[in-house]
Amino acid sequence: MTGHTKNHGRGFLGEFSGLEKRILMLTCPAHFTSHMFILVFPAVAMPLVNTLGLPLEEVVKISFFMYLFYGLCALPVGVIVDKWQAKGMLVIGQITMGVGLASSGIYPNSSLMPYTLALVGIGASTYHPTGLSLISRTVRQRGHALGINGVFGNLGISAAPLVTGLLTWLLSWQLTFIILGTVCIFIAFLLSTLKIDESPRTEVHRSTSKEINYTRYFVILCFAMIFGGLSYRGNMLLLPAYLELKTTFFLRLIEAFPVTKTQGTATLAATVLTSAILLSGIFGQITGGRLADRKDLRYAYLFVHLASVPFLLAMAFVTNYLLAFCAAAYVFFSLGMQPIENSLIAAFTPVKWRSTSFAVKFILNFGVGATVVYLIGAVKQAYSLEIVYMFLAGFAFLIVSSVVVLIVASRQLKHVRN
Secondary structure, three states: OOOOOOOOOOOOOOOOOHHHHHHHHHHHHHHHHHHHHHOHHHHOHHHHHHHHOOOHHHHHHOOHHHHHHHHHOHHHHHHHHHHOOHHHHHHHHHHHHHHHHHHHHHOOOOOOHHHHHHHHHHHHOOHHHHHHHHHHHHOOOHHHHHHHHHHHHHHHHHHHHHHHHHHHHHOOHHHHHHHHHHHHHHHHHHHHOOOOOOOOOHHHOOOOOOOOOOHHHHHHHHHHHHHHHHHHHHHHHHHHHHHHHHOOHHHHHHHOOOOOOOOOHHHHHHHHHHHHHHOHHHHHHHHHHHHHHHOOHHHHHHHHHHHHHHHHHHOOOOOHHHHHHHHHHHHHHHHHOHHHHHHHHHHHOOHHHHHHHHHHHHHHHHHHHHHHHHHHHHHHHHOOHHHHHHHHHHHHHHHHHHHHHHHHHOOOOOOOOO
């Protein structure tokens, strides 16, 4: 098994073989871009309010097809990858994202943008059923690898508001879209040059001497992922605009520095603060990856979701420093659960359907989660943004309830581990 000999060296990647490192070199940048470019739009929500002359809730709806296809296209992608290859699909996804972003900047109007942004969602949808499946099938230390891969996803999440906000402030949101789209296409070319072997490793196959119906456990897990998609997507869509409206301390800090350009400074402050908050997810991913390799996955999953609920709820009531702290804590736990959740999917599904099972996750998580844009609009019009966050906390509580049901239903299993 050339290329798969275990490396006992220490360090961030020292535990992986040469092939496993190349697989991470392919999947980690793709994870970064899939998260970064799907979150470029929320970072320009407030500038779009001014450019298009629409209220925030109407601007948010422009992204509906992007997030819908981000989830729905995962299933056909998963089926294709199970029969074809991961690398080619990742390259196609990068190109599609780049074309969609650049087109949105070239044709900036509210009638066409839902469709050009839909291309971004289609392209981004290729990553999760492809990259996560590839890692789970080929890397021995699955939880650790998923945690590292998750760090790059979090870097993309964190970079999106910072890079987008800075470029928008310096140039315009239209040029920002064109530049980022071009970069995405260039990354696709670089990924196409990597050579990897996608053959599954027998060491990571699930085996059991008892005939256990894992399907029902996966179905219960699906409910948790639906509620997770609603709470996560709702917060990610609103966070930059919510911070711009509810915090002032970071804006005052920026205004203390002499700058020649003051227009758009409030948006810049909010996007930079958002990036700083989202960085906490990196530490959550590393922690979650380690938990996934060392603890029963069901109880680790319950812990991180239960810990996230009070912080998401508190975001409805606090402002300024406390809001930033609660947002960072929520991000730590809500993103830290991902290596655990992905490991649970791998534990409850056969290797031959691994890409398809991850595709189901992202249909539920992002496809169904996309409908939250209409909940945001309805609740904001009837009540306020603060009440929207109370609804999102309610979804987080339903995640916890679903995990409790999963633990009870699977009590015949002594443990569920990587």
